[in-house]
Amino acid sequence: MSGVLYPKLAVIGCGLIGGSIVRAAKASGVVGEVAVAEINPAFRARLEALQVADCITGDAAEAVKGADLVVLATFPSVLAKVAAEIGPHLKPGATLTDVGSVKAPVAEALSEAAAEGVFVIPGHPIAGTEQSGPDAGFAELFRNRWTILCPRPSEAPGYGAAVERLTRFWEALGANVELMDEKHHDMVLAVTSHLPHLIAYTIVGTAEHLEAVSEGEVMKFSAGGFRDFTRIAASDPVMWRDVFLLNKDAVLEIVARFMEDLQHLTRAIRYGDGATLEDHFARTREIRRGVIAAGQEMAEPNFGRDKART
Amino acid sequence: MSGVLYPKLAVIGCGLIGGSIVRAAKASGVVGEVAVAEINPAFRARLEALQVADCITGDAAEAVKGADLVVLATFPSVLAKVAAEIGPHLKPGATLTDVGSVKAPVAEALSEAAAEGVFVIPGHPIAGTEQSGPDAGFAELFRNRWTILCPRPSEAPGYGAAVERLTRFWEALGANVELMDEKHHDMVLAVTSHLPHLIAYTIVGTAEHLEAVSEGEVMKFSAGGFRDFTRIAASDPVMWRDVFLLNKDAVLEIVARFMEDLQHLTRAIRYGDGATLEDHFARTREIRRGVIAAGQEMAEPNFGRDKART
Numbered sequence: 001m002s003g004v005l006y007p008k009l010a011v012i013g014c015g016l017i018g019g020s021i022v023r024a025a026k027a028s029g030v031v032g033e034v035a036v037a038e039i040n041p042a043f044r045a046r047l048e049a050l051q052v053a054d055c056i057t058g059d060a061a062e063a064v065k066g067a068d069l070v071v072l073a074t075f076p077s078v079l080a081k082v083a084a085e086i087g088p089h090l091k092p093g094a095t096l097t098d099v100g101s102v103k104a105p106v107a108e109a110l111s112e113a114a115a116e117g118v119f120v121i122p123g124h125p126i127a128g129t130e131q132s133g134p135d136a137g138f139a140e141l142f143r144n145r146w147t148i149l150c151p152r153p154s155e156a157p158g159y160g161a162a163v164e165r166l167t168r169f170w171e172a173l174g175a176n177v178e179l180m181d182e183k184h185h186d187m188v189l190a191v192t193s194h195l196p197h198l199i200a201y202t203i204v205g206t207a208e209h210l211e212a213v214s215e216g217e218v219m220k221f222s223a224g225g226f227r228d229f230t231r232i233a234a235s236d237p238v239m240w241r242d243v244f245l246l247n248k249d250a251v252l253e254i255v256a257r258f259m260e261d262l263q264h265l266t267r268a269i270r271y272g273d274g275a276t277l278e279d280h281f282a283r284t285r286e287i288r289r290g291v292i293a294a295g296q297e298m299a300e301p302n303f304g305r306d307k308a309r310t
Numbered sequence: 311m312s313g314v315l316y317p318k319l320a321v322i323g324c325g326l327i328g329g330s331i332v333r334a335a336k337a338s339g340v341v342g343e344v345a346v347a348e349i350n351p352a353f354r355a356r357l358e359a360l361q362v363a364d365c366i367t368g369d370a371a372e373a374v375k376g377a378d379l380v381v382l383a384t385f386p387s388v389l390a391k392v393a394a395e396i397g398p399h400l401k402p403g404a405t406l407t408d409v410g411s412v413k414a415p416v417a418e419a420l421s422e423a424a425a426e427g428v429f430v431i432p433g434h435p436i437a438g439t440e441q442s443g444p445d446a447g448f449a450e451l452f453r454n455r456w457t458i459l460c461p462r463p464s465e466a467p468g469y470g471a472a473v474e475r476l477t478r479f480w481e482a483l484g485a486n487v488e489l490m491d492e493k494h495h496d497m498v499l500a501v502t503s504h505l506p507h508l509i510a511y512t513i514v515g516t517a518e519h520l521e522a523v524s525e526g527e528v529m530k531f532s533a534g535g536f537r538d539f540t541r542i543a544a545s546d547p548v549m550w551r552d553v554f555l556l557n558k559d560a561v562l563e564i565v566a567r568f569m570e571d572l573q574h575l576t577r578a579i580r581y582g583d584g585a586t587l588e589d590h591f592a593r594t595r596e597i598r599r600g601v602i603a604a605g606q607e608m609a610e611p612n613f614g615r616d617k618a619r620t
Contacts, residue, residue, distance in 0.1 A: 101534070
């Protein structure tokens with residue numbers, strides 16, 4: 001037991017991630033009172049029915065009053081606006097964090113909105129499913145996943161202790177915590193998450209537009225690889241629009257490299273250069289072994305998902 | 311119970327697919343004697359230790375003698391050579407099939423190799439894991455997966471009955487069977503399997519070459535999407551080299567369309583065109599619903615793999 005770390009938690013935006021934080025924080029006993037602000041009235045009604053928090057309101061300023069930890073879990077594009085709205089209502093000594101997939105532009109906006117005495121510590125739990133909405137959250141979402149915190153260059157007294165407390169909070173939710181520079185975070189995520197999503201969104205669209213192969217056939221015979229992409233390409237459209245626009249520079253750089261590499265392999269196919277293909281494919285297989293060794297995949301039993309699902 | 315459909319089954323090449331066919335066929339009771347030919351001596355020794363078949367040999371011609379069903383499960387690039395080698399040893403009335411991911415060029419080679427009176431019915435079970443080798447096979451691999459058969463334009467007496475029998479064989483192994491023109495098969499698979507693999511192989515290589523982000527970081531934070539690609543990119547390098555070279559025309563056409571589509575989305579990111587991104591992402595989400603409806607994905611409980619794995 002960690003004991004209560006934050007007597008009052010306020011979560012702004014209660015979809016998959018916000019809803020999971022609320023559920024996990026309550027389950028782990030690290031918070032006392034929990035307030036949730038959710039702008040969508042239909043979501044709010046559903047959250048009330050689910051009784052996920054002590055206070056459920058449409059007014060973010062009301063929710064954060066007296067809160068010791070404020071987590072912004074809204075769409076990335078409205079983060080700055082919401083931060084400005086709640087800024088004057090934050091209590092001195094409170095910690096303000098977020099959960100978005102892009103950190104540098106958001107971190108700046110949070111610091112601008114927060115008064116002196118509020119500890120701004122941008123964060124990003126690397127966890128999710130393709131579900132969204134008030135029913136999507138669950139308390140186990142963060143277990144054994146990484147949460148990256150990006151402390152700001154602050155010399156305020158108590159800032160280091162605030163970072164430590166937020167680290168313990170995430171650990172109590174089951175996560176492993178890594179501290180990282182915010183710009184570096186945005187580059188790491190461009191590779192490990194944003195490019196994979198862009199690729200998956202693209203390929204699913206490409207398949208949809210074919211004349212020679214029907215959509216029904218694509219779905220029916222998707223087990224050969226395509227199916228995995230459809231899962232990723234079912235992620236929340238608005239959130240991902242925001243992510244790509246906010247992390248534009250890093251994403252464009254990575255996409256350019258990817259296209260070069262794809263053209264390199266495509267050229268090998270065109271000219272029958274089997275050695276180039278085989279060399280490349282053998283190397284990527286090694287990387288998979290690294291992913292398993294890093295504990296980011298079931299190490300055993302040693303089979304693919306196709307088997308696991310039968 | 312289907313009863314014995316083929317008194318003797320011969321499988322040439324005993325890796326993931328060949329080894330799974332042998333195990334599934336024995337378990338379901340649709341074959342009597344089972345002979346396996348495997349060219350790799352180390353694999354052969356392991357297959358003997360596992361006792362997967364009644365006869366395990368390095369000589370394909372010996373294995374097919376007297377066989378009623380011969381399944382070629384070797385690397386695609388050596389299929390034509392192996393077919394020519396066993397051709398003279400096939401018994402009249404035997405069925406010759408294969409399991410490769412490309413059908414049109416292979417079908418022609420099989421028909422050339424087989425004497426009159428042998429029923430050539432190319433096939434392709436759409437099932438697999440990223441594992442390979444003698445230990446990779448398991449009897450349940452084909453359960454609830456599709457197997458596509460591509461009957462040739464034959465007017466030989468008994469050909470229709472041979473197709474029906476092979477259909478019943480695959481059904482006994484747990485598969486759903488679909489008949490399809492071989493050229494159409496190659497286009498369908500280019501979209502649903504070959505392009506996804508090429509993309510996954512590419513992106514994993516792109517990540518490896520970055521200077522700003524270490525390989526360790528890529529692995530550690532791979533849960534945001536990248537991890538799924540590493541699984542696909544761990545598939546057998548030699549087999550996939552062969553698939554791309556054999557299905558060159560269809561793959562190049564699909565890759566060209568994919569690149570156009572990726573450039574379209576990339577351009578929207580560059581110019582801040584959020585509406586184009588959101589429209590596209592909302593559409594691909596619908597396709598996911600179709601995949602679930604087509605029974606190619608768990609329909610419920612309704613959560614992503616991240617949750618299932620915790």
